[in-house]
Amino acid sequence: MLELRLVQGSLLKKVLEAIRELVTDANFDCSGTGFSLQAMDSSHVALVALLLRSEGFEHYRCDRNLSMGMNLNNVSKMLRCAGNDDIVTIKADDGSDTVTFMFESPSQWILSHSVFFLYNFGQDKIADFEMKLMDIDSEHLGIPEAEYHAIVRMPSSEFARICKDLSSIGDTVVISVTKEGVKFSTKGDIGTANIVCRQNSTVDKPEEATIIEMKEPVTLTFALRYMNSFTKATPLSSTVSLSLSSELPIVVEYKIAEMGYIRFYLAPKIEDEEEDVKPQA
């Protein structure tokens, strides 16, 4: 039996909004350590990895490992029915082919998880949504820990704004990291654009800092379309980190407060073939 209770239910809504543009169907994997997901986008170019650790849940019961295949648009439809302050509980019986999302308004205490007892003891409003699970073939890729040439940490809203702005000019972004800063460039029919963010750690609020850890300078090119998809995760975290190496996919990571992270992986485009839309894995 599975029963996961998350007081901050809006976080699940944000997680779904962050990944459902990229991934249509995916397996959510539950184990004793947490609730996770790993999936390729439909064109098999980008990879998304989600982890919500069990400690982050108010109540976490997972009797045996479970892989639940879901259509993310359908999950999103159901989660959109939860109020922003609702407590969300995910439930599945062993061997069942359905999952239940339960939403409770937070104002009052609840004695029972059974809807029918709620009439007497529970809250003013309670909703449960039951969804059929799907069988989804998926290979779980091992993602090796890697050393990166450069790691840039910056405000997530700034990164989102830059990707959006550059998209109005071109299709790809060249990211160049030096000790002093990170430069985002693009080129298109109407002209060229360069946006430079200087390293700065002397800001009032730590989440507004731009911090660069660099072993060697690195310059890589990526498809802006995917970068813009990744920035759907911006509401989850005030900062984003970009990990770059010349031989490796970039990792765009959004931490999820105390609980885990969403990481997006995207292979760089080979510069010579920049006109070719298909990235090189």
Added chain:
Amino acid sequence: MLELRLVQGSLLKKVLEAIRELVTDANFDCSGTGFSLQAMDSSHVALVALLLRSEGFEHYRCDRNLSMGMNLNNVSKMLRCAGNDDIVTIKADDGSDTVTFMFESPSQWILSHSVFFLYNFGQDKIADFEMKLMDIDSEHLGIPEAEYHAIVRMPSSEFARICKDLSSIGDTVVISVTKEGVKFSTKGDIGTANIVCRQNSTVDKPEEATIIEMKEPVTLTFALRYMNSFTKATPLSSTVSLSLSSELPIVVEYKIAEMGYIRFYLAPKIEDEEEDVKPQA
């Protein structure tokens, strides 16, 4: 001659927005007692009844009963030209085939209803819109007073949210009332949903209460499409009441502050034919 002056002109705008999705053309009936409308929706499934009592108007003059046929989209276009704080006056001469809507900004006193005198005595801005009336055939249905098995009073925004949420899952809603609460359920391709609202009268604000008056439990099924149309009236009132009987159409009523009401009537669907879209009257 007809001359109705409503200080809270925004109320008329809300009334129009509440009904124009359901009804295209309708007769507005004016008599000594008030301003009213009764109309079926175009598929003759739902009925809307509006009453604005004469006492609610600042000035109400109706020399003889008058039935004015109007296209509600055109009325809405004109009313959208009124500011939210404007005073609205509806005028029609006896035997005239036009109606005039006059909008005055509320800041100053006005001595004359004639536009031309306004230059000297009146307000800074005044607008009048004249619209052709239409001949509309309509039978006025007598709606008998009925006893209902159950009446649910609840926050109108909550009811609107529930109808909207369930629409993302299914096409019909099953409403079940027991002493303890009211349950809204639906079923669709992606799964099922149940939302339970418990009776609660011990809330801080009376308009947030959910109150159930019940003679016997009742369970009825309705098309969500119509329910969602009815909730366009939500801005008119902070509460809504649902009156249910197994043999009768549901009445969804929004009170209009001190003045009257909008009532929507919808026949339940017969459960066995749930797949059939056409409700049974």
Added chain:
Amino acid sequence: MLELRLVQGSLLKKVLEAIRELVTDANFDCSGTGFSLQAMDSSHVALVALLLRSEGFEHYRCDRNLSMGMNLNNVSKMLRCAGNDDIVTIKADDGSDTVTFMFESPSQWILSHSVFFLYNFGQDKIADFEMKLMDIDSEHLGIPEAEYHAIVRMPSSEFARICKDLSSIGDTVVISVTKEGVKFSTKGDIGTANIVCRQNSTVDKPEEATIIEMKEPVTLTFALRYMNSFTKATPLSSTVSLSLSSELPIVVEYKIAEMGYIRFYLAPKIEDEEEDVKPQA
């Protein structure tokens, strides 16, 4: 060499939004006295004239007169990448076929205009956008100073609201000015509308006044489509002035704080041919 630095960069964004619906491609003319533009709309019915005087810029260097042809949608795309508080610098080298827009966030002082020195001395974020210039044939029309029968100054938001409201009823607006006020009227399939604004100078805030300077009464008819385009300039100024003469195009002028103006010119329609869409110059 050209280098224009405007602290209030959002003003340029507003200027572009004000004219790009009307004009697609246009020459921006730079001289010692200022930055200006004059262009006809694509159907050669309306004329727009922009002036930003050199004194309004923080830094204004223009070594020789320069006419820079630009596609306004492309300029708008680039300017939308500027933050609302950004300082905008426009740069062009003599003989160059490109123009550069540079955006700096305003929080810090910047020592150099070179992007590459910025790493050491400059701001946290700096963006530069380079755009190809175009060759655009255009005749510069001399607009003679004229005496107008009537000049109406009124709140720009009120004028915008009136044009929008009347557009929901008809296609043309009749503007009648008398000593007491200005009347905007229209007629359409669904009815007629008249909006009267009385002269009032005794308001608390001068920008809310409606002031009429009149030598003789004047009544003219204009296409609402163009009037609505002109009101895109509303964010630039809290007041608008309408200059009318029976033999001349109307001038709809929005002052740009301390710096200059946008003026729109539109020929009146000849009343007898009101059904004919093409105005008479």
